[in-house]
Amino acid sequence: MNDKEIITIFQRNLDDFKSDIKEDIRELKDDVKELRKESLNQCDNCKNASDLKVLSNKVEVIDNELSEYRMIKKYPKIVIGAFIVFALVSILQIYSYIGTIKRNYNYNQKMNQTEYVESVENIGYKSIIRE
Incomplete structure (x- = not known):
């Protein structure tokens, strides 16, 4: 085996490794999308959904009230x-x-x-x- 053959074999292995990693990443992205959908469905179906909406509204109000403090922190x-x-x-x-x-x-x-x-x-x- 000469150097060129070793390099080509190494490149093939590296390309195979890259394609395996890309495939794993695609699978993970799909799994994450499914989990997000499931978590949103669970949140909508849970008993405390109305409480969560009320809490999110309160958080938005508090967020608006703290805008002055953010300005002080920013400038x-x-x-x-x-x-x-x-x-x-x-x-x-x-x-x-x-x-x-x-x-x-x-x-x-x-x-x-x-x-x-x-x-x-x-x-x-x-x-x-x-x-």
């Missing part, structure tokens, strides 16, 4: 960016509110001092006018 950078912007805006608003409170407090102190001076001046004038 975490956008969500983190939104939280950072929200935090910065909140800090700026608090800072401006504190500044407003300080200005009002200073203004009230100045007004109280001015009223005190005016009241002292009025008392002085009245006492002079009465005499």
